[in-house]
Amino acid sequence: MLYHLLYPLRKFISGFNLFQYITFRAGAAAITALFIAFIFGPWIIRKLKTHNIGEEIRKEGPETHYAKHGTPTMGGIIILLATLIPTLLFANLNNLYIILVFIATLWMGIIGYFDDYLKVVKKYPKGLIARYKLLGQFGLGLLIGCWIYFDPTFSGFHSVTTVPFFKNLEIDFGIFYIPVVALVIAGTSNAVNLTDGLDGLASGLLAICILTFAAIAYISGRVDFSDYLNIIYLPGIGELTVYCAALMGALLGFLWFNANPAMVFMGDTGALAGGAALRTIAVLVRKE
Numbered sequence: 001m002l003y004h005l006l007y008p009l010r011k012f013i014s015g016f017n018l019f020q021y022i023t024f025r026a027g028a029a030a031i032t033a034l035f036i037a038f039i040f041g042p043w044i045i046r047k048l049k050t051h052n053i054g055e056e057i058r059k060e061g062p063e064t065h066y067a068k069h070g071t072p073t074m075g076g077i078i079i080l081l082a083t084l085i086p087t088l089l090f091a092n093l094n095n096l097y098i099i100l101v102f103i104a105t106l107w108m109g110i111i112g113y114f115d116d117y118l119k120v121v122k123k124y125p126k127g128l129i130a131r132y133k134l135l136g137q138f139g140l141g142l143l144i145g146c147w148i149y150f151d152p153t154f155s156g157f158h159s160v161t162t163v164p165f166f167k168n169l170e171i172d173f174g175i176f177y178i179p180v181v182a183l184v185i186a187g188t189s190n191a192v193n194l195t196d197g198l199d200g201l202a203s204g205l206l207a208i209c210i211l212t213f214a215a216i217a218y219i220s221g222r223v224d225f226s227d228y229l230n231i232i233y234l235p236g237i238g239e240l241t242v243y244c245a246a247l248m249g250a251l252l253g254f255l256w257f258n259a260n261p262a263m264v265f266m267g268d269t270g271a272l273a274g275g276a277a278l279r280t281i282a283v284l285v286r287k288e
Contacts, residue, residue: 002089022218026241029086030249036082037253041075045257045264048072051121071262074116075254076270079203080109082250083277087243095239096153100144101280102243108189108276111136112268119268127268137189137276141182144280149178157232161288167230184288185279192275193268199260206274207251213281214244220285232286240281247277 007019018024049072083105091098111133119127149158159177163169173180196202219225221238254270257263266274282288 001093003092022221022238022241025090026214026218026245029090029242029246032086032089033082033246033249034253036085037078037250038256040081041078041253041257041264044078045072045075048074048264072264073120073267074113074269075257075264076109076112076116076266076268076273078257078264079247079250079254079266079270080105080273082253083243083247086246086249090246091242092239095236096151097237097240097284098243100147100284101240101277104140104144104185104280105247105273105277107140108137109269109273112193112270112272115268115272133272134186137186137272138182140276141185142178144185144283145178145181148181148283149175157234157286160232160286162232162286164287170232180288181283184283185276188279188282189272189275192278193271196266196268196271199262200255200258202266202271202274203251203255203258206278207248207255209278210244210248210251210281213278213285213287214241214248216285216287217241217244217281234285237285240284243277244281247274 003019003025006016010016010019084102087098087102093099111128115128115133118124148154151158159174160170160172161177161180163171192202192206195205216231217240218238219229220231220234221236221241223233225231226233251274254264254266258265279288
């Protein structure tokens with residue numbers, strides 16, 4: 001919103017010209033996300049403790065993990081707030097890549113919230129029934145896959161992915177690209193969910209991955225950099241750097257409370273949303 005509000009005023013106040021630079025807006029988004037996490041994090045954690053929203057430890061896990069029973073979960077609310085608000089403030093909201101990753105994050109965040117709510121508030125042992133959760137995950141994947149495949153914006157590379165570490169090696173899946181996208185989004189979303197539950201593990205790994213994809217998105221959006229490094233050039237994809245920076249700032253802010261000894265876990269609210277965001281970004285930059 002700040003981008004759309006302030007950048008047009010650059011004719012009157014030259015300083016607002018900074019908003020044209022992705023690097024400036026990405027830095028501002030990351031710092032804002034950190035502040036949001038640090039300011040609202042303790043309040044959210046206190047509310048979770050007050051309502052006895054604690055982590056349930058799987059019985060098949062190691063006995064050493066039992067000590068984490070009761071640690072507040074659903075901390076993914078912190079990540080969602082600290083990611084989505086800076087994105088709304090500093091990203092170009094007309095950019096299709098931003099729209100898609102925003103939808104993916106919010107979609108899976110809502111599904112994860114219901115799963116956590118049923119599990120820790122309503123005390124349903126398995127939370128949201130697995131088939132409903134998978135339906136939501138594959139539904140999101142099919143939506144994004146169809147959008148990419150049929151939208152003219154992606155013409156010329158609507159069903160193409162690239163192979164890492166090989167120069168100009170591309171794979172065209174054709175119509176099968178849609179189920180491939182659904183599979184990888186559902187798979188990564190669940191993978192991050194399985195990783196959550198140990199101090200700093202899921203949030204730390206996600207932050208590293210997102211930092212990497214922020215660099216890839218920025219390079220892919222620059223015709224000079226992408227040509228030099230033999231990476232597929234994707235017009236407009238550089239805007240994803242702003243979202244990646246916001247998510248990385250949110251994860252680092254959350255990691256402050258999630259590091260050993262963990263004060264809070266992200267729960268399905270954060271894990272499903274973070275996994276879906278990570279894989280959607282990978283799909284959009286053609287690095288599935």
